[in-house]
């Protein structure tokens with residue numbers, strides 16, 4: 001019985017637009033100007049909305065929120081490449097992608113202010129609500145992928161997001177395994193932002209890359225500079241094409257960085273240095289994309305200023321829309337417990353309404 | 364005696380148990396460098412080092428399953444679920460293994476460990492950060508479920524939990540973490556798990572609660588005394604399972620009336636079990652039906668609607684008044 005090598009695996013890394021704005025022209029995708037400008041706009045809008053929400057949380061105008069600042073390229077670009085038929089199965093740090101998918105900023109504000117109505121969306125959008133249980137949504141994506149295949153739906157992909165921390169959960173591994181076995185049309189995008197609250201990436205897994213985890217499940221995997229919009233474009237497009245054409249799942253590790261706190265309830269100074277954050281600020285996807293557009297002669301300081309002003313008013317308007325909302329009915333929690341009416345729930349609804357009416361008559 | 368809040372009190376209990384017994388280890392998400400998202404494990408890493416205070420990968424089943432192994436090998440793990448809403452990932456290891464090793468091996472193998480988890484609402488947090496699911500764990504034989512309500516009993520009970528020979532689910536009412544301070548003795552204080560506490564005595568009616576609902580209940584009971592001149596016997600359950608039937612039934616025997624205040628939904632709650640026990644043992648002493656003030660049987664609403672969803676002091680007041688007047 002000879003002992004011999006029976007498998008050999010490698011992991012690729014892709015970067016096309018580096019942090020200084022230099023482009024690898026051999027890998028550079030052909031994207032028309034309209035799309036380039038649209039993607040950039042979504043990223044700027046996402047950043048502005050994020051920053052505004054942090055301020056609003058600080059002022060007590062909304063509850064806890066988790067910023068996605070710094071990760072815009074990693075989630076806006078794949079969302080931009082998705083079609084109407086594709087499914088979006090997100091986690092909680094893809095705010096920009098949700099905007100691309102048609103969620104409004106006013107809705108996001110409602111969500112962060114503690115109202116389920118912030119999740120409401122016509123089913124045709126094929127965009128599931130925020131999933132807070134880390135990793136759980138990846139399995140849902142694979143089930144949806146199975147259903148897409150079962151129904152023989154053509155040209156349809158399922159895109160699911162998770163963080164580096166999520167790759168430690170059992171659900172994540174089960175999802176990759178099922179996707180591989182079923183050859184489900186799923187694109188897994190891991191936003192490796194280097195931190196899971198206070199746990200650094202190197203303590204999350206001993207593996208050198210997260211991308212290599214795909215190998216164990218027989219799925220193509222790649223590590224991409226997640227702050228490089230062009231690399232994200234190429235990798236996402238390839239994965240989406242594969243899924244839509246019956247080629248099965250793909251795993252993308254998008255290497256990025258969470259520039260802000262985990263949520264507004266978190267204090268990152270407890271576990272990471274300012275120097276590290278500053279270092280990553282140099283790799284910020286927004287200025288990088290801006291430089292690229294300038295290099296192509298389709299962007300300049302004047303256009304930037306106009307865009308920033310336009311987006312500021314857009315966010316202002318969304319905040320106003322949110323704050324002008326009339327009060328939502330308190331008893332809405334009784335409306336969607338089951339799809340069928342049950343006497344217990346209706347009885348409790350009446351008790352609840354009665355209690356609201358009586359208020360503090362004994363106080 | 365120094366005054367402290369519940370976070371500091373549990374922290375003190377952990378500190379002291381770790382210094383006494385080097386088999387005690389703490390593990391979980393963000394419990395080390397970050398000192399726990401509520402800072403309950405503050406200072407432990409610095410004092411006891413990485414081998415005893417472990418920042419684990421993000422996996423609840425992993426945290427709990429390895430804790431079972433540690434306990435089988437003689438360590439005493441105190442593991443943390445960052446929020447009880449993420450603890451359902453441990454249920455297969457809890458029901459399937461932690462609760463069963465003792466009986467499966469006829470006492471040869473035991474799993475003395477503690478699972479700490481902040482539970483309950485009232486802190487304006489996101490989905491999964493507000494539920495009260497003690498009943499879920501209380502249905503599993505072989506598992507103890509402890510819920511403190513004040514800094515002092517939290518400290519005395521975490522010590523008892525660490526020393527207990529069985530798996531203990533230790534549910535911390537996060538709303539009470541920093542809500543008030545209380546004198547907590549520096550020197551060792553241990554309370555017995557499985558015992559309820561009569562917080563104050565009275566003859567007219569028994570009122571039972573636990574965890575975060577103790578605060579609004581105490582305030583209401585005071586008001587009942589002032590306004591109606593009635594003497595309430597107030598019981599803090601402290602251990603949900605195994606339940607202290609004796610303290611409950613002895614009290615109801617005396618008062619003949621009882622109201623139970625529970626943060627969790629009504630259906631299959633701990634209050635239901637208390638009523639069943641009263642029914643079993645002291646039905647003939649009752650002068651009024653036992654009332655429960657609970658949450659509704661709806662999916663825990665996001666925080667925008669949570670205030671009205673909890674048992675309010677007004678609902679508690681009305682329930683007590685109606686039971687007194689029955």
Ligand SMILES: Cc1ncc(C[n+]2csc(CCOP(=O)(O)OP(=O)(O)O)c2C)c(N)n1
Nearest residue numbers: 093132133134163164165166195196197449
């Ligand atoms: C199952 C589960 N455990 C714990 C948490 C609490 N929690 C929320 S986010 C988070 C870290 C997630 O890290 P990562 O997957 O890297 O995503 P990121 O927050 O960095 O985007 C934790 C521990 C949770 N939401 N779900």
Ligand SMILES: [Mg+2]
Nearest residue numbers: 163164195196
């Ligand atoms: Mg992360």
